[in-house]
Amino acid sequence: MGTPESAVQAAHGGRGARARILRAAAELFYTRGIHATGVAALMKAAHVSPRTFYVHFPTKNALVEEYLRRFETDTPLAAETALERGDLSPAQRLLALFDPMEGDSSALYRGCPFHNAVVEGAGEFPEVAQLAQLHKQAFRDRLVTTATEAGAANPETLGRQLAVIFEGAHALAASCNDTQVFTDARQAAKVLLDAALPTAR
The missing domain is CATH 1.10.357.10 (Tetracycline Repressor, domain 2)
Structure with a gap:
């Protein structure tokens, strides 16, 4: 002490x-x-x-x-860390992005801090908007890379589609303070993955 x-x-x-x-x-x-x-x-x-x-x-x-x-350095966003899990296959990592949120379900859910900063900035903070764009692009790139590793026939398309579901789910959860939306998002992501990946994964 x-x-x-x-x-x-x-x-x-x-x-x-x-x-x-x-x-x-x-x-x-x-x-x-x-x-x-x-x-x-x-x-x-x-x-x-x-x-x-x-x-x-x-x-x-x-x-x-x-x-x-x-x-980007010290405190990675918890919602995105599933892509780094070494105990899961690439296909499992993609689906794990949509697992139910852990923690106190009664706590206020505010969503993605990059998204929030851009919305609050309303075009007044170009440096902040650029940081958010770079982060979102890097996240999409990681999705595409993981989709490639999973054997997707068209990993670029699959990565972009999963990004839309992921970002939409977090925005809706924040707007409604309801993390149950991730249940629907996971089901939608699974439909995409089942259609886009080889049957034997």
Whole structure:
């Protein structure tokens, strides 16, 4: 355990300020929304002063961009990690993307943070929109690659179609706060996979 002095330092700025700001952003941007979360709320949650905040992030937009970039490096989106599972075959990984969501079913479901950031930005944040486009394209590319590994006759088409079902399911689940939509999405994905992949998988 740290000393009382180090605990006070952590609570009021000190070391790890950047990490605390990013943790606060991850929590507040996702649960409350980007526009609804002001810089004052971020500073309060991260226990940093205005000076410390702006040393690390000159603008709120800079923080939004870093918040999204971390999903590419440190904290991959849980909904997409099925594609990396080594215990499943390629076909099983594609279907596992649509497995029921784990966790508290009563918790607010906010959907994809990239999608949310673009919608909230409404064209005002081109850098954020570009980050989202790159992420979505990379995800589609991974679907196509996995479909190729699974033996699909037309992996490009299958990958794009699965992306539509996946993205649509997450958007609908967020709009209605109802993760039961993934049950229907999984059934639709299975129909596609059964039609597109060899019978012996």
